[in-house]
Amino acid sequence: MNRISASLYSTIYPRLPVIGQNAACTVGGWIRFRSRFSDHFQKTVSSWEKSIHLPLEGLREIQRQRLTRSVNIARENVPYYRDLPPASTKKDPDEAIRETLKNIRPLEKRAYRDQPRAFISRTVPRHRLHRGQTSGTTGTALPLWYSPETLAEEYATVWRMRRRVGLDIRDTQLSFAGQMIVPFAQMRPPFWRVNAYTGQTLFSIYHMTPKNLRSYVDAVHARQARYVQGYPSSIHLVALAMLEANRPLPKHRLTAIFTSSESLLAFQRETIERAFGAPILDRYGVSEFAVSMTECEEGRLHVDMEFCIVEVEITEETDEYETGPLLITGLAHDATPLFRYRIGDVGTRAKQPCPCGRLGDSFFEVDGRIEDYVLTPDGRLVGRMDHVFKEQLDVGEAQILQRNQDSIDVLIVPRAQYNEASERSVIKEIRSRLGYDIEIRIELVNSIAREPNGKFRAVKSEVGRNAP
Numbered sequence: 001m002n003r004i005s006a007s008l009y010s011t012i013y014p015r016l017p018v019i020g021q022n023a024a025c026t027v028g029g030w031i032r033f034r035s036r037f038s039d040h041f042q043k044t045v046s047s048w049e050k051s052i053h054l055p056l057e058g059l060r061e062i063q064r065q066r067l068t069r070s071v072n073i074a075r076e077n078v079p080y081y082r083d084l085p086p087a088s089t090k091k092d093p094d095e096a097i098r099e100t101l102k103n104i105r106p107l108e109k110r111a112y113r114d115q116p117r118a119f120i121s122r123t124v125p126r127h128r129l130h131r132g133q134t135s136g137t138t139g140t141a142l143p144l145w146y147s148p149e150t151l152a153e154e155y156a157t158v159w160r161m162r163r164r165v166g167l168d169i170r171d172t173q174l175s176f177a178g179q180m181i182v183p184f185a186q187m188r189p190p191f192w193r194v195n196a197y198t199g200q201t202l203f204s205i206y207h208m209t210p211k212n213l214r215s216y217v218d219a220v221h222a223r224q225a226r227y228v229q230g231y232p233s234s235i236h237l238v239a240l241a242m243l244e245a246n247r248p249l250p251k252h253r254l255t256a257i258f259t260s261s262e263s264l265l266a267f268q269r270e271t272i273e274r275a276f277g278a279p280i281l282d283r284y285g286v287s288e289f290a291v292s293m294t295e296c297e298e299g300r301l302h303v304d305m306e307f308c309i310v311e312v313e314i315t316e317e318t319d320e321y322e323t324g325p326l327l328i329t330g331l332a333h334d335a336t337p338l339f340r341y342r343i344g345d346v347g348t349r350a351k352q353p354c355p356c357g358r359l360g361d362s363f364f365e366v367d368g369r370i371e372d373y374v375l376t377p378d379g380r381l382v383g384r385m386d387h388v389f390k391e392q393l394d395v396g397e398a399q400i401l402q403r404n405q406d407s408i409d410v411l412i413v414p415r416a417q418y419n420e421a422s423e424r425s426v427i428k429e430i431r432s433r434l435g436y437d438i439e440i441r442i443e444l445v446n447s448i449a450r451e452p453n454g455k456f457r458a459v460k461s462e463v464g465r466n467a468p
C-alpha cells in the first residue's frame, strides 16, 4: 500500500458501514491476488513442484547457480556489496556454496539498519520496487524493498506446500492475521470482514475478549472454508473458546491449518488441531523474504532449497542434530540481496534425512527470537519454555517475563478448572527446567497483551542473550 492509499484507508475505512468495509476488503483481496499470483508465480510453482523431487545434488546445483547469480548482481549493482569476493568456481556444488559463503562476512541487522538504501540493487527500476518493513517484534521496524518476482517466489514456497495437500489459490479460507479490518472501537460482532473475491473471511485478532470469542466460534462454524491460516496465538485463542463451548469442528471438514509469523508453541498445536479437526502445517518465513521452511507430515520444517540457503552457527551438537543461531541467504532477492544475514532466530537442524522422503536440509524446530530465553541465576540460557505449558490443560495462555536474573514472573490466563494443584504443576514443570535457585512469581490475569504488531511472545526477557 502506498502512503496516499494508506492515509485514505485510515481515515475513510473506519467510517464505512460493514458492507462498505467488506467491499473494500474485496477490492484489497483482488489487488493482493493480482500482485501475488502473477505469471512469474505460476511458472515458479510449477518448476519447483518438479525440482522438489530432484536428488540432493540437483537441489544444491540450483542453489549454487542462484547464489552465483546473486553474488554477481550484488558485486556490480549493490553499493554495500561493492567489495564482495567473487563466487567460487568449484565444480562440486556443495564445495562451491561453502567456499562462496565462507568469504562473505555475516551480516548483522545493525549493519543493515545503519544504511538500508546501500542494499538496493540498481538493476531493479525504481517503479518496480515495492516497499515493505520488518514486523519489528523487538526494536524498530526496518525498511525493506523487494521486486514483484521476489514476492511471487515467496508465495511459491507457501503454495507449493498448500497445493501438496490439494488446495488451490482460489479456495475459501478463514484468516487470523495482523490486518486491522475491524475498527478498534467496535463493540459488537461481526468481528470479521469478507473478501468475496477469493472467499476469505478475515477475522480481527484485536477483538478477542472472552465475551467476543463466542461470536468467533459461531462464525468459524458458519463460514465456508477449506483451510485456516494465520498467527498461531490468535487461532489458539479461538480453539480454546471452541473447546470451552464444546463445539469443535467436525474432523476433516478443513484440509489443514497453516500457521506462520510467530513460533508455533508446543501447547498451541494440540489444542488447535483438536478444535479445528485438521492437522497444522507450520511455516517459517520472515518479512525480509530471505528464508522459507515448510512443514511436512512428519513434523519437520524443510528448507525450501530453491529459495534460500540456511546455515547454523552451531552452539550445541549431538549425533542427531545441531543447534544454533541461523544465518540466512536469500536466493530470490534481486532487489536487496542479503547474504548470511543473522536473522536472530535459533534453529535445530536434523543430521539425518527426514522419513517423509523429501531431500535437502530439514529442521526439527526453529525457536523463537534469541532473546526469548530465560537466563538462570547459574548462567544457563533456557529456550523453548513454552513446553512448560504443553500438558497444562488448565492454562489458557501464558507468558514468562524476566526482568532480572534471579526471578521470573509468569502470567497465566486460567481456564475455569484452574486451581492450586494446577499452580503446583506449573511450578514443578518450570523448576524441572530452571532449577530451584530462581524465584517464580505466578500472576493470574484475564488476558496477555500482544506486541504492537499484534504478535504474541511466550517469553520476554530483559536479561537474555541480547541484553545490552
Ligand SMILES: [Zn+2]
Binding pocket: 296, 297, 298, 299, 300, 302, 354, 355, 356, 357, 358, 362
Ligand atoms: Zn519431512
